[in-house]
Amino acid sequence: MKKKMIPILFVFIFVIVNLYCLGRVLTDRSLLRFLSKVSSIDYYYSLLFIGLMFVGTGLVCFLKRPDSIVIRSFFYLMYTSGFAIALSNASGLDVLPGKEIEVITASLAPYFLIRFFEFFPSSSKPLFFQYIRRVTLLLAAIINIVFFCTYPYHLSRSPELLQFIRIALIANVCISLIACICLTYLHLKMNSSKVKNQLYILIASLVLSFLPVLFLSLIPAILHLANIPFFFSLLSIILFPATLAYLLTMQEIIDIKMSMRPLLFEILALLLSLVSVNVLFFLFYPLTPELFYRLNGFMLVILAIYHLIQKIVEPLVKREWTSKEHDIQREKKIILQQILNGQHLASCGRLIVNLIHQTVDINGACLIWKKNQAPKIIYQTGIFADGRLADACMQHLNHKKNEHRSEALNCHIFPLDNEQGNKGWIIIGQKINETHLDRNERLLLEKIQSDAAELLTSTETLSGLGRELRETQNRSLSQEQFNHALLIDREEEKRKLSIYLHDEVLQNVILMANKVEALHDEQIIGDKAYLEMKEIFMNGIYDIREMSRELHPFMVEDLGLEQSLQALKRKLQNNYNVVIQTAYDLSLKVISKKLAIQVYRMIKELLYNAIKHSSSPFVSVSLKSLDHSLIINVKDKGKGFKIPASLSNLTEENHLGLITVQKRVDQLGGRFDITSEEGKGTSITITLPLERSDELEYQRTAGR
Amino acid sequence: MSINVLLVDDHVLMLMGLKELLEKEADLHVVATLSDPSALEETIGRRNPDVIVLDVRMKTKNGIELAKIVRQEFPDLKIVILSGYNYDEYIDAARQAGTDAYVTKEKSNTELITAIRQVCQGRRIFPYQHREQAGEALTAKEREILRQIAADKTNAEISEELSISKRTVEYHIASIMRKLDADSRVGAVVNGIKKGLLNV
Numbered sequence: 001m002k003k004k005m006i007p008i009l010f011v012f013i014f015v016i017v018n019l020y021c022l023g024r025v026l027t028d029r030s031l032l033r034f035l036s037k038v039s040s041i042d043y044y045y046s047l048l049f050i051g052l053m054f055v056g057t058g059l060v061c062f063l064k065r066p067d068s069i070v071i072r073s074f075f076y077l078m079y080t081s082g083f084a085i086a087l088s089n090a091s092g093l094d095v096l097p098g099k100e101i102e103v104i105t106a107s108l109a110p111y112f113l114i115r116f117f118e119f120f121p122s123s124s125k126p127l128f129f130q131y132i133r134r135v136t137l138l139l140a141a142i143i144n145i146v147f148f149c150t151y152p153y154h155l156s157r158s159p160e161l162l163q164f165i166r167i168a169l170i171a172n173v174c175i176s177l178i179a180c181i182c183l184t185y186l187h188l189k190m191n192s193s194k195v196k197n198q199l200y201i202l203i204a205s206l207v208l209s210f211l212p213v214l215f216l217s218l219i220p221a222i223l224h225l226a227n228i229p230f231f232f233s234l235l236s237i238i239l240f241p242a243t244l245a246y247l248l249t250m251q252e253i254i255d256i257k258m259s260m261r262p263l264l265f266e267i268l269a270l271l272l273s274l275v276s277v278n279v280l281f282f283l284f285y286p287l288t289p290e291l292f293y294r295l296n297g298f299m300l301v302i303l304a305i306y307h308l309i310q311k312i313v314e315p316l317v318k319r320e321w322t323s324k325e326h327d328i329q330r331e332k333k334i335i336l337q338q339i340l341n342g343q344h345l346a347s348c349g350r351l352i353v354n355l356i357h358q359t360v361d362i363n364g365a366c367l368i369w370k371k372n373q374a375p376k377i378i379y380q381t382g383i384f385a386d387g388r389l390a391d392a393c394m395q396h397l398n399h400k401k402n403e404h405r406s407e408a409l410n411c412h413i414f415p416l417d418n419e420q421g422n423k424g425w426i427i428i429g430q431k432i433n434e435t436h437l438d439r440n441e442r443l444l445l446e447k448i449q450s451d452a453a454e455l456l457t458s459t460e461t462l463s464g465l466g467r468e469l470r471e472t473q474n475r476s477l478s479q480e481q482f483n484h485a486l487l488i489d490r491e492e493e494k495r496k497l498s499i500y501l502h503d504e505v506l507q508n509v510i511l512m513a514n515k516v517e518a519l520h521d522e523q524i525i526g527d528k529a530y531l532e533m534k535e536i537f538m539n540g541i542y543d544i545r546e547m548s549r550e551l552h553p554f555m556v557e558d559l560g561l562e563q564s565l566q567a568l569k570r571k572l573q574n575n576y577n578v579v580i581q582t583a584y585d586l587s588l589k590v591i592s593k594k595l596a597i598q599v600y601r602m603i604k605e606l607l608y609n610a611i612k613h614s615s616s617p618f619v620s621v622s623l624k625s626l627d628h629s630l631i632i633n634v635k636d637k638g639k640g641f642k643i644p645a646s647l648s649n650l651t652e653e654n655h656l657g658l659i660t661v662q663k664r665v666d667q668l669g670g671r672f673d674i675t676s677e678e679g680k681g682t683s684i685t686i687t688l689p690l691e692r693s694d695e696l697e698y699q700r701t702a703g704r
Numbered sequence: 705m706s707i708n709v710l711l712v713d714d715h716v717l718m719l720m721g722l723k724e725l726l727e728k729e730a731d732l733h734v735v736a737t738l739s740d741p742s743a744l745e746e747t748i749g750r751r752n753p754d755v756i757v758l759d760v761r762m763k764t765k766n767g768i769e770l771a772k773i774v775r776q777e778f779p780d781l782k783i784v785i786l787s788g789y790n791y792d793e794y795i796d797a798a799r800q801a802g803t804d805a806y807v808t809k810e811k812s813n814t815e816l817i818t819a820i821r822q823v824c825q826g827r828r829i830f831p832y833q834h835r836e837q838a839g840e841a842l843t844a845k846e847r848e849i850l851r852q853i854a855a856d857k858t859n860a861e862i863s864e865e866l867s868i869s870k871r872t873v874e875y876h877i878a879s880i881m882r883k884l885d886a887d888s889r890v891g892a893v894v895n896g897i898k899k900g901l902l903n904v
Contacts (some may be wrong), residue, residue, distance in 0.1 A: 503715060563796075567793045575874065576858075577856060578888070
């Protein structure tokens with residue numbers, strides 16, 4: 001509510017200020033004469049109309065979606081520019097708040113323009129844009145400070161100062177426009193064709209809206225050239241809010257079209273009723289302008305009051321509705337919760353007792369069920385409701401075995417038995433008319449008794465099963481987490497080991513090799529012994545290095561994914577009879593090092609897998625990015641294999657590598673698709689989401 | 705005139721060994737050794753060396769990234785990358801980072817010293833790569849290995865058959881591929897057939 005109040009207040013101020021200015025102009029003869037000398041009163045009206053249209057467009061959009069940040073920026077943009085436009089004439093005539101408000105709004109409009117474009121086609125933006133936003137805000141502040149600081153000395157009315165302010169304002173507009181065009185260009189390069197299309201429309205509208213004003217009147221005016229009247233060039237500005245509103249509807253941030261339709265019908269209905277009332281009324285009365293205005297004014301006021309009352313009453317009615325709905329929802333939630341907690345037994349018992357009540361007219365019934373051999377009252381009605389009688393019955397029954405009628409307690413007892421023996425009882429009080437149970441009734445009750453036993457037993461088993469299922473689910477979940485932790489741990493271990501091998505063992509071996517070389521240089525070791533030792537050292541260094549590389553792909557961290565894949569390709573082509581084709585196309589997307597390592601490992605695993613199992617001479621790898629995901633495809637034209645129904649069955653066929661990859665993909669929240677046909681080859685596609693952090697990283701690089 | 709050298713390697717023993725080695729040369733003077741690269745720029749500013757020798761992989765920093773930074777701030781300084789990796793990708797990356805030389809650690813010590821001297825004369829020294837060797841004749845050993853590859857043998861099998869280490873096999877294959885201007889074993893065999901090195 002509060003959120004909506006502020007813009008409405010703003011619009012209210014807009015209306016009041018403009019009405020005041022208009023009033024001043026209309027009442028003051030000298031002003032009117034001056035105005036007609038410079039332009040005309042119609043021109044003033046048209047400017048007011050343009051401003052009102054701006055502000056109105058903004059307000060309508062805002063009221064539809066007060067939470068959308070785009071729309072909010074849109075509203076402020078529309079409001080400031082609309083206000084500035086509407087007051088431009090009043091400020092020219094020196095009507096009091098005209099110039100002041102015009103300076104404030106016109107100086108702030110570029111800032112809001114940039115704010116709007118920060119979010120408009122999409123919320124990603126380069127860093128420079130934020131700087132420009134600050135610059136425009138700073139310029140606006142400077143303009144305002146200069147204007148209002150000189151205000152008390154009446155300097156603000158001097159033509160030199162006004163000229164300066166005008167230039168500053170235009171500079172501000174130009175800066176923001178250029179920034180917006182740059183951003184639009186960036187978006188054009190990256191976004192889908194749908195957004196592109198919208199952006200083209202937007203660019204066209206921007207150019208058409210602002211260029212005529214800039215080139216036909218403002219710049220010539222500064223340079224003291226002959227200029228086309230402001231009036232004509234200004235008309236084009238309406239294009240801008242119209243286009244923006246169109247874009248906002250097309251992008252489905254808000255849908256003006258949908259909301260306009262009922263409004264249109266309402267207005268039509270209003271006009272129709274006004275016309276018909278007028279026609280009817282003037283059939284009987286003479287048509288005079290005064291009477292006409294009075295009648296229609298009266299009608300409009302009545303309609304307005306009607307609408308107002310409706311608006312007030314509507315929320316009250318709605319609240320009642322919602323509170324009832326709320327109750328139902330709460331009840332539903334309780335029942336659902338009961339079911340989840342395994343309390344089917346209670347609801348089942350209630351149903352059975354209700355059934356008994358419907359079958360026989362009795363003064364009370366009670367259902368007792370043994371849970372873990374301890375009898376417990378599940379549901380009770382009538383004479384059993386206070387619980388004492390039921391307790392007494394329970395005591396009695398625990399000692400004496402099954403009887404159909406307990407004389408002492410004056411009630412009927414129906415034991416509930418199943419394979420495991422007695423499980424409980426149904427106790428039924430006296431019939432309300434004090435007669436005995438007749439044969440038919442007894443038969444019916446016995447039927448209920450056997451059904452109830454069955455039903456309650458199965459309910460109990462069911463709830464037991466549910467509990468077990470939940471437990472198993474929990475166990476499997478923790479198992480999953482454990483697996484995950486193990487996998488991470490294993491990778492960390494490998495990394496540590498790899499670092500140790502490379503940084504400690506390898507360096508020491510190299511040091512030793514160098515020492516041996518130094519000794520050889522000093523003729524302490526003979527040539528033959530040196531060459532032999534050198535060969536051993538070289539092999540050792542090679543082995544350690546390969547092992548270190550095998551354990552952790554450091555090259556990915558050092559040189560990046562593309563280079564590492566190139567190295568992997570070279571190594572595989574060097575060591576196996578295979579040709580690998582790589583296609584690497586991530587354009588501007590930057591992948592975090594963590595993800596890059598994972599991706600590298602998966603591709604490596606899949607490549608080795610393809611070489612080992614498919615015996616295909618040709619394997620292709622492709623890596624590309626699409627919107628917010630990374631798509632990896634590894635394809636061979638080899639043997640192929642039959643894919644088991646569940647991927648986890650792959651273990652049986654020694655495809656452990658594939659499972660590891662699949663698990664990894666799962667953890668990264670991606671998708672693993674495999675298609676294979678015997679004799680035709682295998683294709684594996686992995687789709688990974690690019691994390692938020694990646695996005696941020698990307699934005700940072702774009703801003704550089 | 706002696707050449708002032710700054711050594712950067714986070715492996716202290718290695719650092720000591722290198723220092724000892726370089727100090728033996730009359731024209732080389734080690735002005736400082738750094739095992740923690742975070743103070744690198746400051747040390748360069750203070751000691752003003754002619755050449756720095758950088759390890760390509762340190763625990764906290766990436767040598768190539770570090771070289772880029774140093775290159776920007778001290779454009780006249782000569783940078784020698786000392787690396788445990790003999791991969792083309794690393795060499796390319798070092799070249800692109802604007803370093804002056806790339807020396808692998810297990811190469812003889814004299815190579816590093818020569819590299820330092822030559823770099824000071826304004827030369828850039830990188831291990832030979834592909835293109836330069838294409839078209840050269842294969843050695844007898846290489847021809848033998850090419851035959852084995854054509855017979856669809858794995859590296860392990862070749863190494864066993866010719867009783868040479870796997871490293872040597874791999875080295876020979878890389879050399880064969882360079883000389884036959886191929887980028888895979890398959891391509892090498894195809895080009896070998898074209899050149900009549902293999903009987904089909």
